Amino acid sequence: MHEGTLALGDIGPFDLQATVESGQSYLWDRDDGRMYEGEGTSAGEAWYVTVVRPETEWALEDTHSGPEVVRVRQTSDSLQWEATFDADRTLRHRLRLADDLPAIRAATADEPLLGAAFDRYWGMRLVRDPPFETLISFICSAQMRVGRIFEMQRALADAFGESVTFDGDRYYAYPGPDALADATEAQLRDLGLGYRAPYVKRSAEMVAGGEAHPAEATDLAYEDARDSLTQFVGVGEKVADCVALFSLGFLEAVPLDTWIQSTIEEYFPDCDRGSYAETSRAIRQRLGDEYAGYAQTYLFHHLRNGGT
DNA sequence: TAGATACCTTATAG
DNA sequence: ACTATAAGGTATC
Numbered sequence A: 001m002h003e004g005t006l007a008l009g010d011i012g013p014f015d016l017q018a019t020v021e022s023g024q025s026y027l028w029d030r031d032d033g034r035m036y037e038g039e040g041t042s043a044g045e046a047w048y049v050t051v052v053r054p055e056t057e058w059a060l061e062d063t064h065s066g067p068e069v070v071r072v073r074q075t076s077d078s079l080q081w082e083a084t085f086d087a088d089r090t091l092r093h094r095l096r097l098a099d100d101l102p103a104i105r106a107a108t109a110d111e112p113l114l115g116a117a118f119d120r121y122w123g124m125r126l127v128r129d130p131p132f133e134t135l136i137s138f139i140c141s142a143q144m145r146v147g148r149i150f151e152m153q154r155a156l157a158d159a160f161g162e163s164v165t166f167d168g169d170r171y172y173a174y175p176g177p178d179a180l181a182d183a184t185e186a187q188l189r190d191l192g193l194g195y196r197a198p199y200v201k202r203s204a205e206m207v208a209g210g211e212a213h214p215a216e217a218t219d220l221a222y223e224d225a226r227d228s229l230t231q232f233v234g235v236g237e238k239v240a241d242c243v244a245l246f247s248l249g250f251l252e253a254v255p256l257d258t259w260i261q262s263t264i265e266e267y268f269p270d271c272d273r274g275s276y277a278e279t280s281r282a283i284r285q286r287l288g289d290e291y292a293g294y295a296q297t298y299l300f301h302h303l304r305n306g307g308t
Numbered sequence B: 001t002a003g004a005t006a007c008c009t010t011a012t013a014g
Numbered sequence C: 001a002c003t004a005t006a007a008g009g010t011a012t013c
Helices: A016-021 A088-094 A101-106 A112-120 A131-139 A146-160 A177-182 A185-190 A196-208 A214-219 A222-229 A237-246 A258-267 A276-287 A289-304
Strands: A002-007 A048-052 A068-074 A078-083 A163-166 A169-172
Touching: A002 A088, A016 A068, A048 A169, A068 A088, A068 A163, A078 A088, A112 A289, A131 A146, A131 A196, A131 A214, A131 A237, A146 A177, A177 A196, A185 A196, A214 A222, A214 A237, A222 A237, A237 A276, A237 A289, A258 A276, A258 A289, A276 A289
Parallel strands: none
Antiparallel strands: A002 A078, A048 A068, A068 A078, A163 A169
């Protein structure tokens, strides 16, 4: 068992529950099994656990080959973790612990609604999840409630993921491209994916067959990256923006989901330009260009939890 | 190119 | 109980 502690004094403002339960990542589970039961459910100092493949996140180094388990919880003054490997760098990377939150907030728009969102969830970070996992989980997110999206990813991992034991318990890694490409549409539908089942299978086949990989968009200019990501089946502009923002590090990406669209109607009506691309540009500029995606994520979480 | 419609499944409102 | 509606949309026509 590896373990470690990250002092909040070094990291800066951080909110673990908001970060992993706000609907940007569907790859973490609360250890008490009460993942995503709403705001009122106190996460307290609950542990959150996920299975990672360090070699896919650290392509340049690290020789780990199999899946590894890491769990983390937030205490009054630190982030505490336990894992099957040395998870320090992985956590810093995936939870974007190096982000300078005060500087990011200062660089976004001085709007009352946004200020309320920042105040309410101050410390929430964007995540940096692996590209394939993000691609598939957001294909699944279409017309789905956040709580059910978590369930679907859990079902996918349980059905097709590689297992690994940690501290006496069995965990399942997120299935890779090959596993999902080999799954039948019927199997995926049985997990409750509905019409998203063939999308998941076909996109997995594209990656497994070497035809394309979501990570390839990383080096493109933002809008080119978004366009490139829509080549995957089941990926339109909104899901492409989610992959760009929550995985590839395009912090200016603003996924135009139903919540943000209604927010635009109510608070920023002049930003509604008809098309996705033009409205996207307008709201991005309004929220603060380079960190507009951070602003979007705070707004989304705030509004979805009843904020006005 | 812009607009309308079908699509799986589940939960909640009426 | 039963139907309508909506849920972090996309593909197709």
